Amino acid sequence: EFRKENDIAFLGSNSPPNPVMDFNLLNIQNKVQKRLQSCFDKPTPIQSNVWPIIMKGDDLVGSAETGSGKTLAFLIPMLEHIVAQTDMDAWPKALIIAPTRELVRQIHST
Secondary structure: OHHHHOOOOOOOOOOOOOOOOOHHHOOOOHHHHHHHHHHOOOOOHHHHHHHHHHHOOOOOOOOOOOOOOHHHHHHHHHHHHHHHOOOOOOOOOOOOOOOOHHHHHHHHHO
16 A cells, blocks of 8 residues: 555565655664654655665665755664674775765765
8 A cells, every 4th residue: 555655656576565664664773763754754654664684685676856865875874784784894885976076975975
């Protein structure tokens, strides 16, 4: 129902996991979770649907309108991955590639 209301479609042979409808259901660092809750009421549709997939370590391509929360949708799992790494000397920790300077600035300011 949530996916239908928000015009969310999945391609592929696996059925997607249930969306995360509340920040409390997201298995992330407590400090990050509290910060999210202080800034936002609930995850956006793109965040709700991609977080369970990305947090499992599965690959994903997502498409949504500007301002829909895509940047935060990939930054939260990336930060969790970085925190979980045991070899702190290994680099790079993460690589973000963006197609435009505008998006690079947005990502940098997030």
